[in-house]
Amino acid sequence: MSWDPYSALGVTRTATADEIRRAYRSLAKELHPDVRPGDKAAEEKFKRATAAFNLLSDPVTKQRFDRGEIDADGNERMAFNSRPRQQGARQHAGAGAGPGAGPGADAFDLGDIFSDLFGPGFGGAGRGGYGRMRGRDMRFTLEIDFLDAIVGARRRISLAEGRTLDVAIPAGVETGQVLRLKNQGGAGVQGGPAGDALVELNVRPHPFFRREGQDVHMDLNISLTEAVEGAKIQAPTPGGPVTLTIPAGSNTGKTLRLKGKGVAGQGDQFVRLQVVLPENVDDDLKKFVKKWPKRDYTPTRPAG
Structure with a gap:
């Protein structure tokens, strides 16, 4: 006062x-x-x-x-x-x-x-x-x-x-x-x-980066093909884009670590992958999925 x-x-x-x-x-x-x-x-x-x-x-x-x-x-x-x-x-x-x-x-x-x-x-x-x-x-x-x-x-x-x-x-x-x-x-x-x-x-908050201590976190969308086959893609960091290697067989929730790409170059950056299907699923993809081997790929879910 x-x-x-x-x-x-x-x-x-x-x-x-x-x-x-x-x-x-x-x-x-x-x-x-x-x-x-x-x-x-x-x-x-x-x-x-x-x-x-x-x-x-x-x-x-x-x-x-x-x-x-x-x-x-x-x-x-x-x-x-x-x-x-x-x-x-x-x-x-x-x-x-x-x-x-x-x-x-x-x-x-x-x-x-x-x-x-x-x-x-x-x-x-x-x-x-x-x-x-x-x-x-x-x-x-x-x-x-x-x-x-x-x-x-x-x-x-x-x-x-x-x-x-x-x-x-x-x-x-x-x-x-x-x-x-x-x-x-x-x-x-x-x-x-x-x-x-x-x-x-x-x-001010950032559209996709978020800070936790000295580390920076973000979610990154990848295609089904990149998730299954693996790929090298460009990923943003506070200091500029870098090449990120996506391992074959990656799933939504997998987190990759970029050392030294966090706050002031001291912390790290953690990239959480999100597998995203195309907005318009074409007939070829539907046919491919129908031919997929009938094995249980259902993810584990919490009980109850």
């Missing part, structure tokens, strides 16, 4: 810019770690108040928060879609950048506030370094194809403010895994470092 920056400063949503500034000055004077050294609770309240002030003192981010476009951490509440050729990406990005990044970000200067409170020379960073703050982390959700997750890929995502990021997807990733892109998040305050971009991956 998102926190409320207005509550963190103790002001209402109708507060003016001057009221927001005065509220923050009062809290900073009371809670600053240089005033209350070693008080972790006060320090956390001070950090939260500073984050709230950074958001609400910028007219752009304040308006976007009030409209419900971003949350208190600057993360987008709207989805931004980009679908370049068979690839889909859905990003939930932070506000145009981190605290202090909007057009009105210089309306208030934390350095000025701290200097007023604690005297000249306190500066933007402050004696305890609390004016200079790290930017917000920005969170994204990126949808990737099954094959990209298995063999790795590089994809580009678009941020809310028009910036783009190239994301290297390591081979073997899974749904829910989060990639951290250092210093690609919101801009820092008072010269502080930028936050990170946190990209959560969502792997």
Whole structure:
């Protein structure tokens, strides 16, 4: 559940810019770690108040928060879609950048506030370094194809403010895994470092491949002739097609193993054969079956 920056400063949503500034000055004077050294609770309240002030003192981010476009951490509440050729990406990005990044970000200067409170020379960073703050982390959700997750890929995502990021997807990733892109998040305050971009991956299912641990499984249709006589056929793998030898006399359910063709080249691929009759059975096949030796080829079935 998102926190409320207005509550963190103790002001209402109708507060003016001057009221927001005065509220923050009062809290900073009371809670600053240089005033209350070693008080972790006060320090956390001070950090939260500073984050709230950074958001609400910028007219752009304040308006976007009030409209419900971003949350208190600057993360987008709207989805931004980009679908370049068979690839889909859905990003939930932070506000145009981190605290202090909007057009009105210089309306208030934390350095000025701290200097007023604690005297000249306190500066933007402050004696305890609390004016200079790290930017917000920005969170994204990126949808990737099954094959990209298995063999790795590089994809580009678009941020809310028009910036783009190239994301290297390591081979073997899974749904829910989060990639951290250092210093690609919101801009820092008072010269502080930028936050990170946190990209959560969502792997789309494949039409016929499925993953089990480090192995890949699939069902492969073969003809009656290939099953009876055996054959060499092309079989798909995540890394591309390979030649697969079908032993003579293969039946539905027989599973063949392709070593090293699984996830990231570490696991294996298992191919389960399915014997498929032609859709239209011609007279020649019917005559052939009638001449088949009268032996019991009925498969064993569970009792009951």
